[in-house]
Amino acid sequence: MNEHIVKAYEDELNTLTAECARMGGLTEAAVADALEAVVRRDQQMADSVVARDERLDALQADIERKAIRMIALRQPLANDLRRTVAAMKIANNLERVGDLGKNIAKRTIVIIDSDPMVPLTRSIERMGRLVVTRLKEVLDAYTASDLERAMSVWSRDDEVDEHYNSLFRELLTYMMGDPRTITACAHLLFVAKNLERIGDHATNIAEIIHYEITGDEAIATARPKTDALQRP
Amino acid sequence: MPQPPQSLPLRPRRGFVAQPVVLTGLAGGLALIALALASGAHLLLVLVLACALAAVTLVQARRARGEAGRLRAEVAQTHVEVADGALTLPYTSVLNALPDPVMVISAHEPDDLTGRRFVMVNRAGRRVLKIQREAGLLVTAIRDPDVLEVVDEALFGGLEGEAVYETGGVQERIFRAYARPLGASGDGARLALLVLHDETDIRRVERMRADFLANASHELRTPLASLSGFIETLRGHARGDEGARDRFLGIMHVQAERMSRLIDDLMSLSRIELNEHVRPLEDVDLVAALLDVVDALAPLARDKGVALEVETPPRGAVTITGDRDQVIQVAQNLVDNALKYSPAEGRIRILLQSDLSAEACVAPRMEPAARMSLLTPDHGPERFAALSVIDSGPGMDREHLPRLTERFYRVEGQKSGEKLGTGLGLAIVKHIVNRHRGGLAVESRPGHGAVFTAYFPLARTSAEVGGAPDEAPDDVIKLS
Ligand SMILES: Nc1ncnc2c1ncn2[C@@H]1O[C@H](COP(=O)(O)OP(=O)(O)O)[C@@H](O)[C@H]1O
Ligand SMILES: [Mg+2]
Numbered sequence: 001m002n003e004h005i006v007k008a009y010e011d012e013l014n015t016l017t018a019e020c021a022r023m024g025g026l027t028e029a030a031v032a033d034a035l036e037a038v039v040r041r042d043q044q045m046a047d048s049v050v051a052r053d054e055r056l057d058a059l060q061a062d063i064e065r066k067a068i069r070m071i072a073l074r075q076p077l078a079n080d081l082r083r084t085v086a087a088m089k090i091a092n093n094l095e096r097v098g099d100l101g102k103n104i105a106k107r108t109i110v111i112i113d114s115d116p117m118v119p120l121t122r123s124i125e126r127m128g129r130l131v132v133t134r135l136k137e138v139l140d141a142y143t144a145s146d147l148e149r150a151m152s153v154w155s156r157d158d159e160v161d162e163h164y165n166s167l168f169r170e171l172l173t174y175m176m177g178d179p180r181t182i183t184a185c186a187h188l189l190f191v192a193k194n195l196e197r198i199g200d201h202a203t204n205i206a207e208i209i210h211y212e213i214t215g216d217e218a219i220a221t222a223r224p225k226t227d228a229l230q231r232p
Numbered sequence: 233m234p235q236p237p238q239s240l241p242l243r244p245r246r247g248f249v250a251q252p253v254v255l256t257g258l259a260g261g262l263a264l265i266a267l268a269l270a271s272g273a274h275l276l277l278v279l280v281l282a283c284a285l286a287a288v289t290l291v292q293a294r295r296a297r298g299e300a301g302r303l304r305a306e307v308a309q310t311h312v313e314v315a316d317g318a319l320t321l322p323y324t325s326v327l328n329a330l331p332d333p334v335m336v337i338s339a340h341e342p343d344d345l346t347g348r349r350f351v352m353v354n355r356a357g358r359r360v361l362k363i364q365r366e367a368g369l370l371v372t373a374i375r376d377p378d379v380l381e382v383v384d385e386a387l388f389g390g391l392e393g394e395a396v397y398e399t400g401g402v403q404e405r406i407f408r409a410y411a412r413p414l415g416a417s418g419d420g421a422r423l424a425l426l427v428l429h430d431e432t433d434i435r436r437v438e439r440m441r442a443d444f445l446a447n448a449s450h451e452l453r454t455p456l457a458s459l460s461g462f463i464e465t466l467r468g469h470a471r472g473d474e475g476a477r478d479r480f481l482g483i484m485h486v487q488a489e490r491m492s493r494l495i496d497d498l499m500s501l502s503r504i505e506l507n508e509h510v511r512p513l514e515d516v517d518l519v520a521a522l523l524d525v526v527d528a529l530a531p532l533a534r535d536k537g538v539a540l541e542v543e544t545p546p547r548g549a550v551t552i553t554g555d556r557d558q559v560i561q562v563a564q565n566l567v568d569n570a571l572k573y574s575p576a577e578g579r580i581r582i583l584l585q586s587d588l589s590a591e592a593c594v595a596p597r598m599e600p601a602a603r604m605s606l607l608t609p610d611h612g613p614e615r616f617a618a619l620s621v622i623d624s625g626p627g628m629d630r631e632h633l634p635r636l637t638e639r640f641y642r643v644e645g646q647k648s649g650e651k652l653g654t655g656l657g658l659a660i661v662k663h664i665v666n667r668h669r670g671g672l673a674v675e676s677r678p679g680h681g682a683v684f685t686a687y688f689p690l691a692r693t694s695a696e697v698g699g700a701p702d703e704a705p706d707d708v709i710k711l712s
Contacts, residue, residue, distance in 0.1 A: 018345040025375025136400045143372040152611045166634040
C-alpha cells in the first residue's frame with residue numbers, strides 16, 4: 001500500500017472514533033437536559049430535547065454506514081476491525097440512550113401539570129446525576145482508550161439499581177399516601193426506569209471498550225450480579 | 233541573527249530565521265498588547281492571545297519549511313519580552329502558569345471532524361480536561377455540543393462566542409468557555425483560541441443561597457410554630473398554671489436548642505459545599521484527629537454504658553492531605569451517630585486502616601450485611617486511609633441506604649435518635665469527604681448494627697509529587 005492509502009485509512013478510522021465521541025457529547029447533553037426539564041419543570045427545554053433526537057438518529061445511521069463500508073472495502077484486521085465494530089456498537093447504544101432521553105423529556109408535560117413533589121424530584125435528580133456521570137465517565141474512557149476507567153464504570157453497575165429500587169419504594173409510598181399523585185408518580189416511575197436503562201447502556205459501552213482494547217468478549221458473562229452478593 | 237525593530241515586545245531567540253509571516257504574527261502580538269495597555273482591556277486574555285499568536289506563527293513558519301521535528305524546541309525557546317527588555321520569559325511557562333485552561337484549535341474543512349485538532353493546550357487545560365497529550369483530536373478533549381459550536385463559529389465564521397461548559401462528575405466545575413478566531417495559517421488551516429474561565433464559585437454561591445433559604449425556612453417552620461403555640465398558651469388559658477408553665481418552658485427549651493442545632497448544621501453544610509471543589513492542602517495526622525474525637529466522646533459513651541474499642545496505628549503513622557477541622561467533623565458525626573443509635577450496653581468498634589486501594593476501602597467489615605457505596609471518588613491511582621465505625625445498634629433496612637446522605641433524611645421509627653438529630657450529619661460527612669476526594673460506604677444488618685466507612689487519599693510523599701503526570705514540568709510544548 002502506498003503512503004496515501006494508509007493515510008486515508010487511518011483517517012477513516014479516526015473519523016469513526018471522532019463521530020462517536022461527538023455523538024456521545026450530544027447524547028450526554030440530551031440526557032442532562034431531559035433531566036433538567038423534569039426537575040426544573042421546564043417545558044421549553046423538554047421540547048428542545050425531543051427536537052434534537054433526529055440528529056442523533058442521523059448520526060447513528062451515518063456511523064453505521066461508514067463502519068460497514070469500512071469493513072467491506074478495507075477489510076480491517078484485528079485491532080482495526082475491533083475499533084470499527086466498537087464504534088458501530090457504541091453508536092447503537094448512544095442512539096438508544098437518546099431515545100430514552102427523549103422519552104423522559106416527553107413526560108415533562110404531564111409532570112408539570114401536577115403539584116411539585118419536592119423530595120421525589122430530588123431523588124430523581126440524584127439518580128439522574130449519577131447516570132449522567134456514568135455516561136460521561138465511560139465516554140471519557142472511550143476517547144482516552146482507558147481500560148481501567150471503563151472497568152471502574154462497569155464494576156459499579158449496581159449503584160444505579162440501588163437508587164432505582166429505593167426510588168420505587170418512595171414512589172409507592174407517595175401514591176398510597178395521596179391517590180391524586182398517582183398519574184404524576186407513574187410518569188416519574190417511567191423516568192426512573194429510563195434512567196436505569198441509560199445506566200445499563202453505559203455498562204454496555206464499558207463492555208464494548210473492554211472488547212475493543214483487549215479483544216476479549218468474555219467479560220459480558222462475568223458481571224458480578226451484586227444482588228445475590230449483597231443480600232444477607 | 234535578525235534584530236526585530238526596537239519596539240517589538242515579542243521576539244524569538246536563538247537561531248531563528250526571520251520570515252515575513254513570522255514578523256506579521258509577532259507584530260500582531262505586539263499590537264494586541266499595546267491595544268490592551270491602551271484600552272485597559274482584560275490583559276490576561278490579550279497576553280494569551282499574543283502568546284498563542286506567536287506560537288501559531290512559528291508553527292506556520294516551520295511547517296512551510298518542513299522542519300516539524302525541530303518545531304517543538306523552537307516554540308519552547310520563544311520568549312515573551314516585557315517592555316524595556318529587562319525581563320524575558322519562555323512564553324510556554326507564561327501559558328502554563330495561567331490558572332485558566334487555554335487551547336489553540338486548528339481545522340481545515342467544516343465537515344471534516346478529524347480535521348479539528350487541538351495543537352496546543354496549557355497545563356491547566358490538561359488538568360481540567362483530563363488529557364495527557366498536548367495535541368490531538370478536539371472531540372477527545374471536549375464533547376460538549378455548545379462548546380464545539382462556538383469553536384466552529386470562531387473557526388469558520390470568524391465570530392467570537394461564549395458557552396457554558398460543565399465538567400460533570402462528583403467534583404463538578406462550571407466554566408465559561410470563550411472562543412476567539414485566530415484567522416488562517418499559511419497552509420489554509422483555520423485557527424481558534426479557546427479559553428475556559430472558572431465560574432464554579434459564582435454559580436455555587438447562587439445555588440447555595442437559594443438552597444439555604446429554602447431549607448432553612450422549611451425546616452425551621454415546624455419548631456417555630458410549636459414555640460409560638462406554647463407562647464400563646466402560656467399567655468392564654470395556662471396563664472396561672474405553674475405546673476404547665478414549667479413543663480412548657482422545658483419543651484420550648486428543647487425546641488429552641490433544636491433550632492440552633494439546625495442553623496449550625498445548615499451553616500456548616502453551606503460553608504463546606506461552597507468550597508467543595510477546592511481540595512484542602514494541609515497534612516493531617518489522621519490518628520491524632522481520631523483519638524481527639526474519641527477522647528471528647530468517651531464521657532458520653534460511659535454515661536450510656538457503651539464500650540468504645542479503638543484500633544489504630546500509632547499517632548503520626550497515617551497522614552492525609554486534608555482540613556483538620558473537617559476531618560474531625562467526619563469522625564465526630566460518625567461516632568456520634570453510632571453512639572446515638574446504639575442501645576445501652578452496646579459496643580462500638582472504631583477501626584483505622586491505612587494504605588488501602590479504593591476497592592479494599594469498601595470491602596466488607598460486617599457479614600452478612602447489605603452494603604452500598606454512598607460516594608465513590610473519581611477514578612485515580614490513589615492509596616487511602618479508611619476510618620470505619622462499627623456499631624451494634626438497630627442498623628437500617630437496605631432500602632434506606634441510598635438516601636442516608638440526603639439532607640434531612642431520617643429513618644423512621646428509630647426512637648433513640650429522633651429528638652437529637654437534624655438529619656444533616658451524614659450529608660455533612662459526604663460533602664467533606666468529597667472535598668477530600670475520598671469515599672463513603674455503609675453496611676447494615678437490621679437488628680445487628682451498621683458500619684460507616686469514610687476513606688481519604690493519603691498524603692503523597694514529596695518524591696511521588698515530583699513524578700506525578702499532571703505536575704510534571706513541561707515548558708516544552710509538543711506538537712504533532
Ligand atoms: N449508626 C447508625 N445506625 C442506625 N441508623 C443510623 C446510623 N447512622 C445514621 N443512621 C440513620 O441515618 C439518618 C441520618 O443520619 P444523620 O445524617 O447523621 O442525621 P441525624 O442528625 O438524624 O443523626 C439518621 O436519622 C438515622 O436514621
Ligand atoms: Mg447524625
